[in-house]
Amino acid sequence: MRSGIALGLGLLVVSFLGTPGAHAADSKRTSPTAYPASTQPSLLSEFRIGFSAQDPWGPEGRDGSANLTGEILFAKPFTASDLFTSYFIPRPHIGGSLNFDGRTSFAYAGLTWTIDVTPSLFVEGSLGGAIHNGDKDPFGISSHHQALGCSPLFRESGSVGVRLSTNWSVMATIEHLSNAGACSDNRGLTNIGARVGYTF
Structure with missing residues (x-):
């Protein structure tokens, strides 16, 4: 009698484990995709790269000189x-400007404000500081360098942009x-250029 009951219980367990519903329920419990991972907000907001003309109205750009520029924008703190x-x-x-002709290069950091004029057109301004490898002494500069007085310097910029896609x-x-x-x-250094941005 007892062996018959045990045999019946065993068949019941085997039949239950063999049903599709049991496997589906078990799969839901063990599948790594059953509970999607929580998405964390990205620290990075945008990456930009481009070129600029070095100080077109000053001694560093008198005969034409160009820079490779790069910038990383982080997400808003709130x-x-x-x-x-x-x-x-x-x-x-944070960003930097690397001059191709051995003139002043610099690295900078600061804050950027972006305002949408239309869904595709925007304007922005930024304010911060920069460190550079240019000349500081007005009596020791070459004809292709501008005396910048000291380092670090203040840096301000303005941009007009168009969004091509998301x-x-x-x-x-x-x-x-x-x-x-x-x-x-305090003559300063002024560069103009164009950049491409990729938003994360």
Whole structure:
């Protein structure tokens, strides 16, 4: 009798494990895709690369000189509930400009404010600081270098851009570096250029 009961229970268990529903339930419990991983907000917001003309109105660009530029923009530290307020929240950035002719190159960091004029057109401004490898002494400069007085310098820039798609954009940028009168010489450095941006 007992052996018959045991045999019956065994058949019941085997039949239950063999049903598709049991396998489906088990698959749901063990499948790695059953519970999607939580998505974390990205630290990076955008990457930009382009070229600029080195100080076209000054001694460093007198006979033409170009730079390779790159910039990384990070996500806003916090978000606002409405679009207008969000325009006042900047994105932190870091970047650099490498001169091809041995003239002043620099690295910079700061904050960028971007405002949408239309869904595809935007304007932006940035403010921060930069360190450079250019001349600081007005008495020791060559004919192809500008005396910048000191390092670090203040850096300001403005851009007008067009969004080509959800991820890609192009923009024209002008940037200026100076010491704002903090050092003996303050002619500064002004570059103009174009960049391509990829939004993550």
